[in-house]
Amino acid sequence: RSVHRCAMDATILPAAAEEPSPEAAKEQLTQKEIRCRRLVAENQTPSARYVGNTPKEELLLEHVREFEDQFVNVYGNRFLFLCPPNEYGVPKFLPSTIRPTHLPYQELYEYKSCAKFLADFFNYDELAPPDRYPTVIPAPASVLTWQAGDCFDLSIALASLLIGVGYDAYCVSGFAPRFITTRNEARSACPQLDVDIEETKEEDKQEDDEFVIPKKPPLRSEYLEAKKRAEEADLARLQEEEMKSDSEDDPSSDEDEHENRRIHCWVLVRKGAREVAEDMYLEPTTGRIYSVTRCPYLKIDLIWNHRNLWVNMQVCGASHVQLDLYNSRYFEYVMLDAENPGDQGGDADDAGAAAPDDDRRGEHTAQILDLPSPWSERPDIPRERFHARCYQGEKTIFYHKCKVEQYAPYTQDDGLVQRITLYKDVRRQIPLEIRERFKHRKDKLIERKRRPMQNETIERFLPGRPSTSATVGGALKEFREISALSRELIFYKSRLDGLVRSVEIIGRKMFEYFEDRDDRLIYHSVTLDPTTA
Numbered sequence: 001r002s003v004h005r006c007a008m009d010a011t012i013l014p015a016a017a018e019e020p021s022p023e024a025a026k027e028q029l030t031q032k033e034i035r036c037r038r039l040v041a042e043n044q045t046p047s048a049r050y051v052g053n054t055p056k057e058e059l060l061l062e063h064v065r066e067f068e069d070q071f072v073n074v075y076g077n078r079f080l081f082l083c084p085p086n087e088y089g090v091p092k093f094l095p096s097t098i099r100p101t102h103l104p105y106q107e108l109y110e111y112k113s114c115a116k117f118l119a120d121f122f123n124y125d126e127l128a129p130p131d132r133y134p135t136v137i138p139a140p141a142s143v144l145t146w147q148a149g150d151c152f153d154l155s156i157a158l159a160s161l162l163i164g165v166g167y168d169a170y171c172v173s174g175f176a177p178r179f180i181t182t183r184n185e186a187r188s189a190c191p192q193l194d195v196d197i198e199e200t201k202e203e204d205k206q207e208d209d210e211f212v213i214p215k216k217p218p219l220r221s222e223y224l225e226a227k228k229r230a231e232e233a234d235l236a237r238l239q240e241e242e243m244k245s246d247s248e249d250d251p252s253s254d255e256d257e258h259e260n261r262r263i264h265c266w267v268l269v270r271k272g273a274r275e276v277a278e279d280m281y282l283e284p285t286t287g288r289i290y291s292v293t294r295c296p297y298l299k300i301d302l303i304w305n306h307r308n309l310w311v312n313m314q315v316c317g318a319s320h321v322q323l324d325l326y327n328s329r330y331f332e333y334v335m336l337d338a339e340n341p342g343d344q345g346g347d348a349d350d351a352g353a354a355a356p357d358d359d360r361r362g363e364h365t366a367q368i369l370d371l372p373s374p375w376s377e378r379p380d381i382p383r384e385r386f387h388a389r390c391y392q393g394e395k396t397i398f399y400h401k402c403k404v405e406q407y408a409p410y411t412q413d414d415g416l417v418q419r420i421t422l423y424k425d426v427r428r429q430i431p432l433e434i435r436e437r438f439k440h441r442k443d444k445l446i447e448r449k450r451r452p453m454q455n456e457t458i459e460r461f462l463p464g465r466p467s468t469s470a471t472v473g474g475a476l477k478e479f480r481e482i483s484a485l486s487r488e489l490i491f492y493k494s495r496l497d498g499l500v501r502s503v504e505i506i507g508r509k510m511f512e513y514f515e516d517r518d519d520r521l522i523y524h525s526v527t528l529d530p531t532t533a
Helices: 031-042 055-075 111-121 140-146 151-164 191-207 222-243 358-366 383-388
Strands: 169-175 263-269 280-282 289-291 299-304 309-312 331-333 394-399 402-407 416-423 431-438 445-451 456-461 476-482 486-491 499-505 509-514 523-527
Touching: 031 140, 111 151, 140 151, 151 169, 151 263, 191 416
Parallel strands: none
Antiparallel strands: 169 263, 169 299, 263 280, 280 289, 299 309, 309 331, 394 402, 402 416, 416 431, 431 445, 445 456, 456 476, 476 486, 486 499, 499 509, 509 523
């Protein structure tokens, strides 16, 4: 097929990357290449699609080579990363590497939870060097087995799972800043903190669902509200200045020798399918979601899914790219699509032209070269690895003034699965608050918060806590303690004695609150004589 439009003039992107030279192949092997060589040595009976190409795949590769030659003749010398070798050294067209798969896990059915799970599941390998394309693209089944890969491997695996559950997902390759390609989130806020705030709001809403008589809204003063907002802004600014320390300088602010030349791959989810409201980018290394118009990526080179591949012809930033894939003013596509014939009869503006009759359409469709089935085996995640979630059972991520530690269930003696540490400074040397989450504990402890500066501890429990003594019954919901000052216990409303809250001011007073008792008791207290202490 000839390249669709030749009148592109100067709208040519710079070379995406130079083709790997023989000297580069002699350099030190990457972890990915070592894994591939080990797989070839251990697997004595590989699939025929892994070690060779079918006649249809050879025909496809010939078509891709013709497209590449014509593209270079029309637009000049530009390296196109179209048919990289697989783990056995056999060239494969990128769209045929995507293997749509639906795995039997609910968490992988929604794009948000799926992206976050794979970001935790994989051990991320940076491209080496960062301005060259990878020398091998293995099958997504191998990547899931290894639980490791670079941005291309993670994107292909994520796109395979999303397409398998009905999303209109694409892999996108291009250029990204260093903090994206190195997965350095030291300047980014921790997304888990926002999740904790949403969970707290949901709990408060559930508690407030009881019927109450609506009250007349109080009178409001716009002047007082504006004054209050100004005071709050000033207070927040002062607190921020107090939170800063001498180590506020950013440890990752040195210059980048590969600036604007770092190659990266991520996932595009188009609107329409699965009630997706707008196009979005998914970052496979972190699970973050970016709007198409407000993304951190620099440029787009290629876009592909399991049906086709498009070469971007727009000279602009990634946030300004028009994603009209079958408009040849914006993209050149490799495969002709019977369902989306593009602009073969003219520009996209001429879409209202009369269509050919059914006989000619059927003859034209029969001549179109269709894409072979994916060559990879079906990707799978064993149930044990799925529940372990983290690569090798644990994972640590550093955010702006925050550190998140993830642990697989049953790997820690105390049932710890997550620890979030908030710090006062950027270099994470002065801890302010430590949040810990637990699972599968006999005492039903689910969360613990500690503030070392204030000697304060807060623990939360699930319903069903077993009784340990007459003082601390089985319905404990929350425990709060400030060392040597006070101790407070909050109970679920399921105790036989009706106790809902017990407070002890150490060495001074103890008081308890009750509800729904037959004797109408709601409160009693004991005051201690400080002179007898």
